[in-house]
Amino acid sequence: MNLVCAQCPVRDSAACSVLEEKERDALSTVGRTRVLKRGEMLFAAGDDEAACATLVSGAMKIAAVDRDGNEQILSLVHPSGFIGEMFTPFAHHDVVALTESRLCVFSRKDMERAIEDYPALARALLRRSQEDLHAARSMIELTAHGSAEARLAALLYDFARAASDSPCHPAGEFDLPLSRGEIANMLGLTIETVSRKLGELEDVGAIRRKGKRGIEIIDPAHLLALSGKDEN
Amino acid sequence: MNLVCAQCPVRDSAACSVLEEKERDALSTVGRTRVLKRGEMLFAAGDDEAACATLVSGAMKIAAVDRDGNEQILSLVHPSGFIGEMFTPFAHHDVVALTESRLCVFSRKDMERAIEDYPALARALLRRSQEDLHAARSMIELTAHGSAEARLAALLYDFARAASDSPCHPAGEFDLPLSRGEIANMLGLTIETVSRKLGELEDVGAIRRKGKRGIEIIDPAHLLALSGKDEN
DNA sequence: CGCATCTTTGATAGGAGTCAATATTTGTGG
DNA sequence: CCACAAATATTGACTCCTATCAAAGATGCG
Numbered sequence: 001m002n003l004v005c006a007q008c009p010v011r012d013s014a015a016c017s018v019l020e021e022k023e024r025d026a027l028s029t030v031g032r033t034r035v036l037k038r039g040e041m042l043f044a045a046g047d048d049e050a051a052c053a054t055l056v057s058g059a060m061k062i063a064a065v066d067r068d069g070n071e072q073i074l075s076l077v078h079p080s081g082f083i084g085e086m087f088t089p090f091a092h093h094d095v096v097a098l099t100e101s102r103l104c105v106f107s108r109k110d111m112e113r114a115i116e117d118y119p120a121l122a123r124a125l126l127r128r129s130q131e132d133l134h135a136a137r138s139m140i141e142l143t144a145h146g147s148a149e150a151r152l153a154a155l156l157y158d159f160a161r162a163a164s165d166s167p168c169h170p171a172g173e174f175d176l177p178l179s180r181g182e183i184a185n186m187l188g189l190t191i192e193t194v195s196r197k198l199g200e201l202e203d204v205g206a207i208r209r210k211g212k213r214g215i216e217i218i219d220p221a222h223l224l225a226l227s228g229k230d231e232n
Numbered sequence: 233m234n235l236v237c238a239q240c241p242v243r244d245s246a247a248c249s250v251l252e253e254k255e256r257d258a259l260s261t262v263g264r265t266r267v268l269k270r271g272e273m274l275f276a277a278g279d280d281e282a283a284c285a286t287l288v289s290g291a292m293k294i295a296a297v298d299r300d301g302n303e304q305i306l307s308l309v310h311p312s313g314f315i316g317e318m319f320t321p322f323a324h325h326d327v328v329a330l331t332e333s334r335l336c337v338f339s340r341k342d343m344e345r346a347i348e349d350y351p352a353l354a355r356a357l358l359r360r361s362q363e364d365l366h367a368a369r370s371m372i373e374l375t376a377h378g379s380a381e382a383r384l385a386a387l388l389y390d391f392a393r394a395a396s397d398s399p400c401h402p403a404g405e406f407d408l409p410l411s412r413g414e415i416a417n418m419l420g421l422t423i424e425t426v427s428r429k430l431g432e433l434e435d436v437g438a439i440r441r442k443g444k445r446g447i448e449i450i451d452p453a454h455l456l457a458l459s460g461k462d463e464n
Numbered sequence: 465c466g467c468a469t470c471t472t473t474g475a476t477a478g479g480a481g482t483c484a485a486t487a488t489t490t491g492t493g494g
Numbered sequence: 495c496c497a498c499a500a501a502t503a504t505t506g507a508c509t510c511c512t513a514t515c516a517a518a519g520a521t522g523c524g
Contacts, residue, residue, distance in 0.1 A: 062369075064369070064373045066373070066377075066460065066461075067460070067461075070377065072372070072373050072376055072377060074369040074372055074373065075369065085362060085366070086358075086359075086362065087359045087362060087363075088366075092366060093369070115355060115358070116351070116355070119348070119351035119354060122351060122354040122355050122358055123347060123348070123354050125358055126318075126347070126354055126357055126358040126361060127318075127319045129358060129361040129362055129365060130317060130318065130319060130361055131319075132365050133361060133364050133365045133368060134317070134320075134324060136365060136368035136369055136372060137294075137296070137306040137307065137325070137368055139372055140304070140306055140368060140371055140372055140375065141296045141298070141304045141306065143372065143375050143376055143420065144304055144375055144417075144418075144419070144420030145298075145302065145304060145420060147511080147512095148511080148512070179470075179471095180470070180471060180472095181470080181471095185376075186376075187376070188375065188376030188377060189512080189513090190512075190513055190514080191470085191471075191472095192471090192472080192473085192512090192513080192514085193511090193512060193513075194471095195471060195472055195473080196472085196473080196512095198472095199472080199473090211521090212470075212471070212520080212521070212522095228298065228299070229298075229299075379479075379480090380479080380480065411502070411503090412502070412503060412504095413502080413503095421480075421481090422480075422481060422482080423502085423503075423504095424480090424481075424482085424503090424504080424505085425479090425480055425481075426503095427503060427504055427505080428480095428504085428505080430504095431504080431505090443489085444488080444489065444490095444502075444503070
């Protein structure tokens with residue numbers, strides 16, 4: 001087996017995990033790994049040579065840039081996530097590393113060929129795309145109705161789950177992958193409101209702040225209740 | 233060729249348009265057409281026998297229901313749009329007809345088989361899914377930052393374009409497919425705010441209201457400017 | 465150690481929500 | 495075809511949440 005793939009941490013969870021070993025080797029020869037430092041851009045809105053990629057480790061954000069130059073975070077990408085618009089002539093969004101990130105990058109052309117050669121890959125990407133769609137709609141649901149407190153509680157709960165090993169139970173403690181400004185941006189709030197509401201969540205005993213980025217979940221049920229969500 | 237398909241208005245634009253004639257005929261034998269009246273539900277959140285469908289004519293809404301029973305419209309579906317979560321055990325959202333709608337419905341099992349048998353279909357659905365994802369993210373961008381006025385202007389502009397024959401120019405006049413309550417719900421506003429802002433858009437000379445549902449676009453550029461968007 | 469960046473905290477104001485009343489449209493049955 | 499009831503939409507007064515403006519504390523990096 002290809003060396004890179006052999007020790008890939010997402011080899012069993014990424015889209016390419018549905019391929020036969022031979023197929024994956026073939027695909028890996030046209031892909032290349034790339035490492036981005038925090039803040040570095042994989043590609044920008046408007047790029048016409050934007051590629052596709054699977055995130056191997058780290059975290060990325062997908063953000064739109066409006067005509068005033070303000071960015072709006074649309075989605076976070078976690079390891080094994082797939083990035084890339086395969087059917088548009090150019091990228092609509094910026095894709096930026098939140099932490100040092102390792103990616104497996106493919107040109108759009110190679111990716112197009114791959115999904116024709118390997119139908120299972122197309123189906124895997126379809127599944128992933130529908131999951132992303134569901135996540136985006138959950139975000140809509142959250143931001144449409146929902147106070148600042150509810151949005152923040154939901155985001156914290158999501159992060160806690162993402163940080164946990166067990167799939168459904170939230171981690172007891174984790175580091176925020178985003179700055180206050182990024183959190184505010186993602187939730188459609190201001191930095192000040194995020195800061196205040198974090199303080200209130202701490203006062204109420206739902207969380208405890210550990211330094212600037214550290215969060216300890218004291219009362220997950222309370223957090224979930226505040227978020228206004230049932231489960232997912 | 234199959235009779236139903238032969239006179240299908242979306243036969244050249246729906247996902248199944250990528251199939252060979254023979255393949256499409258085969259698929260059409262396992263699908264069935266269904267007609268829903270305004271307000272009727274295709275399936276509901278939680279249904280485990282939820283199916284997949286292509287919208288042939290009419291308009292549908294996809295809506296989440298929170299634990300208080302309030303609905304949140306997440307997306308509208310227009311003719312040739314595809315509906316259905318193929319990889320989840322049960323439906324997450326309600327799917328309801330906004331106007332009398334005709335659909336081509338497939339059981340999930342048949343659909344799963346179809347995307348295995350016809351790789352081109354899987355690719356077509358992938359493309360559609362990515363388009364839906366992009367639409368959902370545009371919605372996020374709109375609702376996150378953006379005043380009530382901007383959201384409403386953007387929605388009206390979108391509707392005007394959807395109502396137009398030519399792909400890019402907005403229609404000069406059209407009927408709103410949604411009630412005030414549905415518009416409010418979709419934009420994360422209240423009925424009263426929608427009503428007021430519609431009045432202001434009229435005062436400003438951007439639109440003219442014709443009865444409850446009719447809208448005439450007086451000044452498309454102004455509307456676009458208020459929406460805070462560049463183009464799409 | 466000092467500067468730059470990020471975060472917290474405070475005071476104020478504005479936009480949208482809420483509550484309430486009125487007007488309009490729609491649909492149904494007489 | 496009209497009349498009445500129910501649903502939908504508009505308008506007004508008031509309140510509350512969050513944005514904005516401003517300043518002071520942390521935190522981190524060179």
